[in-house]
Amino acid sequence: MLEQTAAQLRAEGRRVGAARRQVIEALADRACAVTAEGLAAGLPGVHVSSVYRTLAVLEDLGAVRHVHLGHGPALWELTHAGDGRHLVCEHCGRHLVVPADLFADLERRLADEHGFVVDRGHFALTGRCTACHDEP
Amino acid sequence: MLEQTAAQLRAEGRRVGAARRQVIEALADRACAVTAEGLAAGLPGVHVSSVYRTLAVLEDLGAVRHVHLGHGPALWELTHAGDGRHLVCEHCGRHLVVPADLFADLERRLADEHGFVVDRGHFALTGRCTACHDEP
């Protein structure tokens, strides 16, 4: 993962310094999506702004993507972590991932009927999870 | 619209001052969704923070809702402005509204299969509109 991404970066004339390497490794280690702040916190000596910059580079390489959930910070994950869609409970904050094919029909109809090609999974859908169904 | 919303507010022990009245009227006048900043700009003498506060009150009254589109500020609209879902083109920023029933199947499946009840239309889907289909 590191080596392959690093090679991709170098092929574009970019370099792979300490911060960049650590961010990639940290993302690869993670089972699930993280905030930029969260990544930085786990990497002492790596500044948040470097994390954001690295994530931006990796994003236009196509190696990572980010999702906005509710009103907080965005979450970042490797793209090959699968392409599930994110749901977030606006009550308890719980965050779940569902198969993208649930969205396939909708996306096809939006494309066919409205000429609109959805940027897959850039936003989480907000709502209520089973547990918080009838909370205030 | 004003009178009815004002009555609802008073019934809850709230009051209807100048700013609040103007925000409600401005929303009712608008055909489409606006930013808080935009509302404030159209109401000289009404401070942005009052606009945000009024919108928050109206939102938990259920009279307005907000949608996040892309990375910019949220848009606000009256709930009875219809319940179309918002799409926003990440290239040109164009914003379109499509019928909510396109989302009905998806929402039913999320509820049935995952126990998740979607908060209707809190987020816009981002993607590419017809015009910007194959831009950089």
Added chain:
DNA sequence: ATCTTGCTGCGAGCAGTTCGCAACAAGGAA
């Protein structure tokens, strides 16, 4: 080993939104 140029930490800056405060005024009670 050298040298170019990209990367990095740092702090300041920015947009969108929220908060604390003191003055004000809505609207029920008298």
Added chain:
DNA sequence: TTCCTTGTTGCGAACTGCTCGCAGCAAGAT
């Protein structure tokens, strides 16, 4: 009508999530 309580308002400062400019460092081609 006047009074009084208490919600509302304008204002500015604060906060959060993110971006930028800069000067020093170091990756990696030669």
